[in-house]
Amino acid sequence: MTEATVMRMAELARRSGVSVPTIKYYMRQGLLQPGRRTSVNQAEYDHRHLDRLRLIRALTSVAGLPLSKVREVVDAVSGESTVIDAMAVTQDVLTGTITDEGAGTSEILDRVISQRGWRCARSSPAYQAAAGAVTQLHAEELTTVLDHLDGYAEAAEMVGRADLEAIEDAESLEQRIRGVVLGSVLRRPLLEALVLLAQQHFAQNVRDSGES
Amino acid sequence: MTEATVMRMAELARRSGVSVPTIKYYMRQGLLQPGRRTSVNQAEYDHRHLDRLRLIRALTSVAGLPLSKVREVVDAVSGESTVIDAMAVTQDVLTGTITDEGAGTSEILDRVISQRGWRCARSSPAYQAAAGAVTQLHAEELTTVLDHLDGYAEAAEMVGRADLEAIEDAESLEQRIRGVVLGSVLRRPLLEALVLLAQQHFAQNVRDSGES
Numbered sequence: 001m002t003e004a005t006v007m008r009m010a011e012l013a014r015r016s017g018v019s020v021p022t023i024k025y026y027m028r029q030g031l032l033q034p035g036r037r038t039s040v041n042q043a044e045y046d047h048r049h050l051d052r053l054r055l056i057r058a059l060t061s062v063a064g065l066p067l068s069k070v071r072e073v074v075d076a077v078s079g080e081s082t083v084i085d086a087m088a089v090t091q092d093v094l095t096g097t098i099t100d101e102g103a104g105t106s107e108i109l110d111r112v113i114s115q116r117g118w119r120c121a122r123s124s125p126a127y128q129a130a131a132g133a134v135t136q137l138h139a140e141e142l143t144t145v146l147d148h149l150d151g152y153a154e155a156a157e158m159v160g161r162a163d164l165e166a167i168e169d170a171e172s173l174e175q176r177i178r179g180v181v182l183g184s185v186l187r188r189p190l191l192e193a194l195v196l197l198a199q200q201h202f203a204q205n206v207r208d209s210g211e212s
Numbered sequence: 213m214t215e216a217t218v219m220r221m222a223e224l225a226r227r228s229g230v231s232v233p234t235i236k237y238y239m240r241q242g243l244l245q246p247g248r249r250t251s252v253n254q255a256e257y258d259h260r261h262l263d264r265l266r267l268i269r270a271l272t273s274v275a276g277l278p279l280s281k282v283r284e285v286v287d288a289v290s291g292e293s294t295v296i297d298a299m300a301v302t303q304d305v306l307t308g309t310i311t312d313e314g315a316g317t318s319e320i321l322d323r324v325i326s327q328r329g330w331r332c333a334r335s336s337p338a339y340q341a342a343a344g345a346v347t348q349l350h351a352e353e354l355t356t357v358l359d360h361l362d363g364y365a366e367a368a369e370m371v372g373r374a375d376l377e378a379i380e381d382a383e384s385l386e387q388r389i390r391g392v393v394l395g396s397v398l399r400r401p402l403l404e405a406l407v408l409l410a411q412q413h414f415a416q417n418v419r420d421s422g423e424s
Contacts (some may be wrong), residue, residue: 062352067368087415091408118413126408133402140274142394144381145402148374152399153406155374158367158408162360164417182354182410185366190345190357192400194365195305196338198372199392201330202301205376 005047008034014043016053023053029067031056031074051174058181059093069093073181077173086173088124089181095125106131108146112153159191216260221247224257228265235265241279243286261387269345271305271391281305285393289385298385300336302392307337318343320358324365371403 002149026032032052035043055077059070059137076089107123109130113120121127167179225232238244244264247255259297260420267289271282288301317334321342333339379391 018380058352075225078415084415085323087411089240091411095405103389116410116413118409119416120409120412124403124408124412126412129401130339130405130409133398133405137394137402139400140270140394140398142391144378144391145375145395145399151370151374152403153410155367155370156403156406157410157413158363158370159407161414162363162367163357163407163411164414166354166356166360179354179356182349182352183357186345186349186352186354188342188404190349191364191403192306193338193342193345194368195371195375196336197325197330197332197342198305198328198365198369199299199303199375200332200336200338201328201369202373202376203296204331 005045005050006044007050008042008044012053014049016057018053019056026053026056029071031071033068039149048172048174051172051178055174055181057177058178058185061183063094063185065093067135071178074138077177081173083176086177088121090177091184092125093185094181095129104131106134108149109134114147115150115154116157118157159187176194217262218256219255219258219262220256224261224265228262230265230269232242238265238268241283243279243283244305246273260384260386267386267390267393272399275306275393275397277305284390289389291369293385295388296386298389299392303391303396304331304337306393307341308397316343318346321346324361327362328365329367330369351376375399378408 007015009020009023013023016023018026021044023032032049035044035045035049051158052074056070056074059065059073060067072084072093073090076086081089096115110141136144137143162171163180163183166178170179218226218351219233221232221266225235228235235244247257247261249255249330249337264286268282268286284305285298285302288298293301321339325416346358346361349355375392375395376402378395379388382388382391
């Protein structure tokens with residue numbers, strides 16, 4: 001798959017699933033690096049172009065992000081970024097799709113984070129989203145959910161670990177970040193659907209005990 | 213809180229957070245049962261009206277559902293429904309907000325369900341949503357996520373159990389269903405934000421091992 005394949009524009013389009021005009025547009029926008037020119041009107045491309053296009057397609061078609069956000073991620077993987085920097089940018093861009101509300105800090109959240117020994121940034125949109133969700137649960141007086149925060153955090157840890165394991169064999173930073181994007185966007189409905197199925201299962205116990 | 217409170221319309225509005233005109237509209241629409249008439253132009257209401265209005269507010273303001281969907285849930289809690297029937301209707305209504313795509317059946321999903329011993333309905337939108345997510349992961353060639361399906365299912369089980377524990381002290385079917393609605397809608401961003409925080413934590417290990 002990732003041997004040093006050299007290809008023309010047409011093949012790049014076919015393999016990436018992105019049309020030739022769109023590829024040219026990305027190139028003019030600086031989102032895709034130019035190919036290696038072989039004559040006046042021909043150039044060749046390699047697996048790095050393919051990786052980049054697949055990443056862009058994941059960000060646009062699957063995650064539904066605007067090009068301004070795509071650029072943030074592309075800039076992060078193009079520079080001297082470490083995995084963690086590129087992941088942080090990607091997370092921040094994706095978190096915007098969960099909630100736009102921030103909520104300062106949350107004591108109950110800080111307690112859980114410290115209990116689990118998570119090293120994570122309070123300044124990140126992810127922390128802000130979590131604190132915002134805690135605030136909203138308080139506002140709706142659904143504090144029984146917060147009583148189970150430890151359990152949710154433990155489950156989240158299993159999910160986060162699996163998310164990273166699922167991308168650890170990726171061969172380039174771009175493939176890995178594409179995995180983060182697709183993993184987050186596509187794994188999210190999967191997890192929620194699994195939760196609903198588990199609820200169905202446990203609801204039957206509720207009925208059983210409720211009738212006794 | 214739930215002693216047999218009797219109140220006038222103004223207090224019902226104040227305590228439910230729903231305006232008087234909106235309450236009257238819900239009543240005309242048959243979503244809220246009429247009060248007990250005490251004179252030609254006065255009626256009194258009790259905790260059942262309050263429970264119903266809080267449920268409707270959760271479905272509309274928090275879950276963002278249209279009145280046609282609200283009616284499905286209200287009909288389910290008004291009738292002779294058991295908890296499990298009312299929950300099933302509520303789940304189906306909420307699942308529409310995850311995905312509209314169905315995907316028949318999924319072998320890999322069935323295997324996980326049977327391994328965990330979940331009793332759940334293949335015909336439910338929740339199953340369809342899960343099968344749809346599996347299909348989309350296949351389509352994007354992100355099968356490494358599916359390799360971790362067992363882990364995701366285990367985490368989902370913890371979440372689903374906590375979700376139901378969080379509502380088990382509810383004193384009426386309406387309170388419980390309100391808990392399901394708010395739990396699903398507000399717990400969802402909380403869990404995803406926690407997953408992002410866990411990812412932040414584990415990403416640091418990725419960097420560490422990547423640099424060695």
